[in-house]
Amino acid sequence: MTYKDMTISHEKEIFVFRIKDFWSAVTHFIGMVVAIIGMPILLIKAASYQASSLTMISFMIFMLSMILLYGASASYHSFHVSNHVDMILKKIDHSSIFILIAGSYTPICLTALKDTVGPMLLTMIWIIAIAGIVFKVFWVTCPKWVSSVMYSLMGWLCIMFLPQILSAVSVHAFMWLLAGGIAYTIGAVIYALKQKLLASKSFGNHEIFHCFVLLGSLCHYIFVLNYLTMFH
Incomplete structure (x- = not known):
């Protein structure tokens, strides 16, 4: 892997800006850009259906959590400033995964499930997200399999409310929801692999x-x- 260094000296401190993890940075930079573009498209379509303020807010939370995740990841994988800054960026990167998972739950909880299990599920998922963030702040260097298990369990918590979900959305809609969960899970497994x-x-x-x-x-x-x- 090729690095390009630019060293800047400020009195006693020397900071080295080092471009690293090229493809990791590029993939999630693309994700951030696409999410930024996708946000107004989603909000405009929702507005055309005269979506309620609560629905619009839930969509904003969903998209902002996505932008945060990809922005944090792209930043962490792009530049090496110092070990201290690297550790801070890593904590933000890992913590933002919990925010994305909770943010992904938010729209369905405040729309299709709002009159049934939505509020309860939403409360549960954000409490878990906050607990996960605290965990990562204090142990961001935990084994990869620990992180993968935590993310996957949080993501599949909705299985507890599968009957309510299936009665609230169509089969075609559920297939997209399921496909997303499977893709995330496959990614988590690959992340944890040593081979x-x-x-x-x-x-x-x-x-x-x-x-x-x-x-x-x-x-x-x-x-x-x-x-x-x-x-609505």
């Missing part, structure tokens, strides 16, 4: 993981855009 899936030095398991995260986000965006915008 390399590709021989490439620049595009390994972590980059594949990033691609599955992008796929999961796309599936859930389609789910929200095509099926939840009609709810």
